[in-house]
Amino acid sequence: MNTQFPGASIRDPDGEGNGPSIRIASMPRDSSPSAGRAPEYVVELDNVSCYYGSFRAVRNVDIRIAKHAITALIGPSGCGKSTLLRTMNRMNDLVPSYRSEGRILLDGQDLSARSVDPVAVRRRVGMVFQKPNPFPKTVWENVAFGPKINGYRGDLDELVERSLRRAALWDDVKDKLKQSGMALSGGQQQRLCIARTIAVNPEVILMDEPCSALDPRSTLQIEELMRELKKEYTIVIVTHNMQQAARASDTTVFMTMGDDRAGYVVEQGETIGIFTNPKNQLTEDYVSGRFG
Numbered sequence: 001m002n003t004q005f006p007g008a009s010i011r012d013p014d015g016e017g018n019g020p021s022i023r024i025a026s027m028p029r030d031s032s033p034s035a036g037r038a039p040e041y042v043v044e045l046d047n048v049s050c051y052y053g054s055f056r057a058v059r060n061v062d063i064r065i066a067k068h069a070i071t072a073l074i075g076p077s078g079c080g081k082s083t084l085l086r087t088m089n090r091m092n093d094l095v096p097s098y099r100s101e102g103r104i105l106l107d108g109q110d111l112s113a114r115s116v117d118p119v120a121v122r123r124r125v126g127m128v129f130q131k132p133n134p135f136p137k138t139v140w141e142n143v144a145f146g147p148k149i150n151g152y153r154g155d156l157d158e159l160v161e162r163s164l165r166r167a168a169l170w171d172d173v174k175d176k177l178k179q180s181g182m183a184l185s186g187g188q189q190q191r192l193c194i195a196r197t198i199a200v201n202p203e204v205i206l207m208d209e210p211c212s213a214l215d216p217r218s219t220l221q222i223e224e225l226m227r228e229l230k231k232e233y234t235i236v237i238v239t240h241n242m243q244q245a246a247r248a249s250d251t252t253v254f255m256t257m258g259d260d261r262a263g264y265v266v267e268q269g270e271t272i273g274i275f276t277n278p279k280n281q282l283t284e285d286y287v288s289g290r291f292g
Contacts (some may be wrong), residue, residue, distance in 0.1 A: 039066040042204060042234045043088055043125075048102035049262075050083050052095065057083050059262040061102070063253055065204070070226055070235045072245040072271065075255035075286070080263025081238045084255075085206050088236065089125035090118040106203070123150065126197035130209040132189035134181035134196075139164075139173050142181040142192055146200040159199060166232075167195035168225050187218025191225065198233070205229065207237040211244065223248040242287055246275050254283045 043065035050058040058080035065071050073081040083092065090111060092098045104111045111121050135142050143160045152159065160177070164170040169191040173184070181192050190210055197205055207226075211219040226235055226248055239245050245252055252274040257263045267274065267283045278284045285291050 039069070041065060042067045042107060043236070044103075044105040045084070045088075046103040046105065048084070048087065048100060048104060050080065050087055050092070050100045051098065053097040056260065056262045058087075059258075059264050061265050063265060063268055065234060065236055066251060067234050068230050068232075069250040070230050070237060070248055071251045071253065072249035073236065073238045073253050073255060074240070074242065074245050075263070076257070076291070077240070078261070078263075079255045079257045081255055082208050084263070085208055085236060085238050086127075088204070088206060089127060090121050091127060093118050123200055124202055125204040125206060126200065126202035128190070128193050128197055128205065128207045128210050131213050132186055132193055134184070134189050134192050136180065136182060138178050139181045139184070139192060140177040143195050143199050146196060150200060163195040163199040166198055166229065167191045168221070168228070169195055185218070187214050187221055190214060190218070190222060194222075194225065194229075198229070202233065204234045204236065207235065209238055209240065211239070211241070219244070242275075242289075246271060254278075254280075254286060256282060256286070
């Protein structure tokens with residue numbers, strides 16, 4: 001089902017994604033979580049607080065991530081967006097001073113339980129980072145690495161090709177599979193990292209500012225890829241680019257921080273509502289560029 005948002009636009013006078021007036025772009029959306037049916041939630045954060053030592057970085061977060069949709073986390077720098085994202089697949093467990101409270105549910109299973117293997121969590125909840133980080137290996141080895149260490153027994157050549165096709169990269173690299181992945185362009189490297197992530201068949205893909213190091217053309221390619229991938233995966237993206245959140249996401253979660261510097265959720269809802277009719281004045285001030 002395609003829904004158009006007539007008359008809406010994005011204005012960005014400085015061309016940097018930080019213009020003073022931002023409204024949601026007019027474009028088709030193919031599977032909004034509210035498109036005539038009740039959404040199915042894959043990830044649920046229940047009263048989650050995150051700490052680095054004695055410092056509370058995020059407090060009392062309750063959010064739900066809809067299946068086969070793109071959820072954007074937006075908010076000023078330092079409000080805990082990336083911390084919250086990394087909490088969803090327990091990447092922050094690698095930080096010695098880190099701990100969390102509350103529950104992080106994936107398909108109803110509490111991922112924060114001591115009995116849950118964090119490595120197994122990361123197979124189900126993949127991560128794409130801000131800066132493309134291909135391994136110093138060939139294109140083929142980059143994509144095959146995860147399945148190989150996880151004991152994949154199928155046809156690796158077929159899996160590599162399928163993953164590269166899903167990442168819209170096959171046509172660019174089909175004759176370069178034995179070349180270093182680090183020799184690709186920045187946008188191609190990021191799509192290679194996405195192919196590497198989906199090769200292990202996760203349920204959820206987390207993206208931490210995946211386009212911040214890319215040029216505008218590569219950014220639009222990644223956004224187009226995300227819209228295609230959400231047909232098979234659930235995607236959560238952290239972005240500081242309001243135009244990107246408006247263009248690419250179905251649901252938006254706006255965060256800011258309090259006087260104690262702990263990040264918290266101000267408002268969450270369908271992206272069109274957050275950008276055109278926010279319920280909270282703080283949200284309106286942020287998406288319109290009055291602070292941030």
